[in-house]
Amino acid sequence: MHESIIRKPLVTGTPDMHTVTEDVCRPLENTPSKAWWIGFTLAFAGFVLWLVSFGYTAWVGLGAWGLNKTVGWAWDITNFVWWVGIGHAGTLISAVLLLFRQSWRNSINRSAEAMTIFAVICAATYILAHMGRPWLAYWAFPLPNQFGSLWVNFNSPLIWDVFAISTYFSVSCLFWFVGLLPDIATVRDRATGVRKQVYSALSLGWTSSARSWIRFESISLILSGISTPLVLSVHTIVSFDFATSVIPGWHTTIFPPYFVAGAIFSGFAMVQTLLLVARVVLKLENYITLYHIELMNIIILVTGSIVGVAYLTELFIAWYSGVEYEQYAFLNRVSGPYWWAYWIMMTCNVISPQLMWFKKLRTSLVFTFIISIVVNIGMWFERFVIIVTSLHRDYLPSSWAMFTPTVVDVGLYVGSIGLFFTLFLLFIRFLPSVAMAEVKLLLKHSSEEAKIKARKHEHAAHHPVQGDVVIATTATLKKGESNEE
């Protein structure tokens, strides 16, 4: 493999193979820091809030939420879509970037995949909660039963959702766990006592033999080949939940790809939020470098712009369609009682990522952190705008209404963030948060050290540098002349 000299290093500093192991295993093998404890306490408090809100909802029923007969779907589905969307970045990094052979994914894929799984778990809680009777959740599956006519409606996108998301969740877990095996084995080999036994069981007897690695390579490619269409299908089908209806503002054909782009957008923002903190707290700055952050910012810029094209296309076609309901739905979005939600969405999702055009800003840690939060606020509002502003003024003006969340709504939402961080903090405490084995692959070609060596080598070899030839060729050509015949 030849790598151009102008490519930036993916590992900075001068870590060798052993340093990588030490650096990644440190949080697992030492007592957690104060920062971790503070974070975990806060997150766990959030989780308790979630338990209370969820329990209360299950006890008294959905009347505990702010729903009314016009706005029959609000924060529950908003939060569900928000969390599912956030999950998409993990699969994009682990699967799509693997297919594209982007080796910068190697140091961020593990935590991004973990984030995917936790985000999907958070999303699933809303499915359970908004069933009203969560103990009957298994009715969503086409299980043989003796309840007479009780059978799932295969024509409904909601049941497609059940299949898409449960498949996606299973494959994501599998992908994540398979990827973890070599690293768990490394932790196992360093551990003693009970820890050794636990990691030993988890590593499934990984031996690091050549045969294991060949299998590992092919299973990774196969799983990424399966995950890629799956990740697209998930948010596509989530968008079908709305777009198959006849509600203006919901029924628009651009929804599937636009939802997928938005999902990747918000997912990358969440990855930034997590990694910017994790790299400092866990001292992983040499592996999750500024270049990684810049690249992710560029993805945020691209997906944010795609979402922007979709917003403008929707507005334009709403006018172009000549359908008065369609036109009113969008007029109401932009200037109706929920105008502030629309403009928060527009500012956070379309305008703020455009600041990433400036290299200074997209390589600034503080700015990146702020934008990553702003983007996720924007993406929450996007779903809120789509769901609530399309519903609250329906075809019948006499039933127009507004939506006001209750304490339980807020508790469930804040609580789910607590649940998410509880899981994530446990993850970085007990599992290697950077794919050690895969980062080690980069050391020889893509590390800063390797780059410096390559440069020295080039100088020593006294190859005529391209610049030398230049003078010779341009001298024979007059200014303005081209080499076209």
Next chain:
Amino acid sequence: MQLDTSKQFEFSGKAKTYSLIAIVIGVVCIAAGFIIGDPHRTWANLLVCAYYMTCLSFAGMMFLAIQYVANAGWATSILRIPSAFTTVIPFAGVILFAVIFGGLSTHNLYEHWNAPGLTDPNSPNYDPLIDGKSAWLNVPFFVTRTALYVIVWGLFAYMLRKLTLKEDLEGGMESYNKSIKFSAIFCVIFGFTFPLFAFDTMMSVEAHWFSTMFGWWNLAALWVTGLSAIALTAILLKESGHLPWFNTSQLHDLGKLMFGFTIFWTYTWVGQFLLIWYANIPEELTYFVNRWEPEYKFLFWLDIVICFLVPFLLLMTSDNKRNFKRMKLAAIIILVGHWLDYYVMVMPGTVHGHRGFSYYEFGTLIGFAGLFAFLMLKGLSRAPLAPKNHPYFEESTHHHIPNI
């Protein structure tokens, strides 16, 4: 292996003869269509092919721009091919403009919104829906927009072409860095305006109908045909002894992109079709109802078979993606398939039930294919085949991916 990077492609021999013959066939058939045949049908065919040719030449620009902004190195050694595509832009643009302008002024194209009296409340032809759209769909604005799309995008293509040739002479990083900048700006402008281009040129043929997906669906078609045309050109050049550095790994990557974007095109197709079919709203169904008529129903489904099923199966295995002959076949199938795709987009709204496959269709297609090949190869012959000072050139000649 020492590569001769100064070698230029010489446009002569069979390639030149055949493309010239194809152009002659095209001119004769189009002239026959106007003089002894049905001019209406001739115009419709011209729109199909002019749109296709314009999209294909901009696909070259899109490929280049994405390569630059993505810091991609794998395809650098074949970048002169998409760059040659962009030399067709001025011709394609003028032809598209002429077809649209001619079609509008002779009332042969876009009659759904341009027929007399549609926006006049006192006329028996009055159509309130069209009247509501007339601020956007009126001849002067429409023609200006067409010109603007092509000129603005074309300018970036011209600049990028100039920079890459400058890089050949001067080396250094200046041209490369500038190319990245131009590419990024192009991507933004193209990304935001291409949907409008597709709404105008193709969707307004049936002006009552609207679909937000239409722009991205057309962009997917542009991209997958562009990839196929680039792959086909590279294979043919390799077969004729040029491009010795074009290797199976690069072919494999092109194949993967063709495979992936074949699926993506189908994804947008299904998204659009399924949502409209499911919601069953009369205003939106019209488009598919028109294609459900006996004249079109078979072609409508055949389009999916050729544009999706065949390339999907053909490009599934990595062995096939690394096989020059099978890749050639796949590229040709995709290219022909999307001609049918555009045909099914245009015909129901122009010639309605009076469609057919005869000298109009085949003649125009052959003529435009010949013209594109002629202009593109001429462009290709005007610069060395290797961008030898491109910073990723060496990386790309060493490009290697395993076949698993």
